[in-house]
Amino acid sequence: MARADIKVGSSPYGPDDQLGAMNKMTAASSAAVLARADGSKVYDLSIDYFVGMPSFQAAGDPSYQIYMSHTPQGTVVDNLNGVGDEINRNVCYSGDVIFMYTHTGTHIDSLNHFGVDGKIYNGFTADEHLGSRHWMRGGAETIPPLVARGVMLDIAGLKNEECLPPSYAITVEDCQQALDKAGLTLEEGDVAFIRTGRMAYWPDGSKVLGNPPGVGLDAARWLTEQGIIAIAADQECVEVGPSQHEDNWLPGHCHFLAEAGVPMIELVNLEELARDGVYEFCLIAAPIRLRGASGAPLRPLAMALRD
Template identity: 50%
Template sequence: MSKISNYRQLKITALLLAGALFAPLLAADTGTEVGKSPWGPEDERGRLNLMTRESQFRILSRISSGKVYDLSVEYYIGMPGVHIAGDPPYRIWMTHTPRGNQIADPMDMGEAMNEHISYSGSAISMYTHSGTHIDALNHFGLNGKIWNGFSADQYQGDRGWTAAGAESIPPIVARGVMIDIATAKNLPQLPDNYRITESDLKEALKQQQMTLEEGDVVLVRTGRMQNYDNAAVYQENYPGLTLGAAKFLAEDAEAMIIGADNIAPEAFPSEVEGNYIPVHTYLLAQQGVPILEVVNMEALARDKVYEFAFIGGSLKLRGADAGPMRPIAIPVD
């Protein structure tokens, strides 16, 4: 499932000629094969194998304060999402209310007990790619296969994938780096449909006096999160990475996870002919790099915190292609 919330733009081919913000020409899709893991034929974690006890201890030992930044968003009815593509929006409803329990007495507790004990319960339903979440490696593939050659014919059933699903994602403890593109360009947020290039990433890192290291969780800030409470604005025409920028982070910088503050980390319409979502297929299916989406970096940007201990655990949803996550960032010295 694509996270393209601006599907209608795919029909407006004139955007491809709209100038510097858009790719002037469509490149041919040469990435037709999924990646094979250097960690063996059974590997379902991809780049997450770069995380070790040593790397975790190394970043935790550098924590310099007790200040904690919450990188997640709230879930509520009307929140941004990709239900525009047919996926269900977030819903919450009460399954028990104090007054309802008095009237229905569903557990046969009796009137006196139900008057004494006020019981509330609720249930939710949502698409797994709602709110702050991590894409598992089975989310996108190529030609019927996902990362490491697992095929849908063999590994996908009625209850989801039996390989490379959300349940295979371990708790994440790693060095985190925010690349604040919006601030680097002296903008509150990037323009609609802005395509972030490798040069943009390098310039922002230079301004921040930061370098990337193998195994980093790299989070790219566009400033789009400022519109989160206005779903129509937040999820339309958002800026994102070019394929070249994604390749720089994955291959040159050797990032473990790549994320952004919008609904998808890549710009649309696609710059690659024959592939409508090239950054997703490149990162997930070819490089084994999980993707973080809808990450709230506004407080980090406000305080100019560019390096931190990233800590997050996603829900272990067996067979699912994403897991909701509540990550935190703790500054390091």
């Protein structure tokens, strides 16, 4: 097995920068892609959150949970608001609480999610910038709303397969051929979406998690060299698993996040886009502003682009 030899990247935008590649998204680039968007159909690329959904429990993370904190009848019995039986029977009050790992379901990885040798992107260190609760740099709240051109690299479609086989490592050639087939090129400021086909099996956890097909490290480096501002995939980690490199168990994460400053979007549903042959689109997506968090839920929306 080869070594990954990944090093933490320094931002060309200065020592305090926390945006990394997202600096390439500008007011002009966002306005240009919005001007071409066909709003007659909006594709929702996210998945539902529900009890029993596939998650990273095998890695020790909690499963998604939801429970009621207030119910209409319970409010009558409890009378915690002190307004009495008659009013509480008239006003039916419900409330709930959720509990989950921040990388559950469709989500975006913040730049502080992975680092190398105690440092995250742009040299922020665990010693100086990691508090008792969360990182003080590179958290989910620093990710701006993404309004950018999305380009889907349909590798499953390229191979004429419903889903790529487990642990298939997507190559640079695969990426180039998928773009050629779609008649597209990646441009600076784009968000690249990798389709492996795994969402065809959602929510069967035995088929959508574990030994994922995904981008190999050479392909990851080629993608960031194209000037993308984020990378997305329809599986749990964008990259191929298990690692092909002896010195790093998730080299793709370390490259995208720590070396290149490119946030990662995972578990996006690309099946409807693929069925409709939409490979180029206006992406609108924004994470919940969880201060310091290593990731946050994301609801990506896509609209096909007019010529």
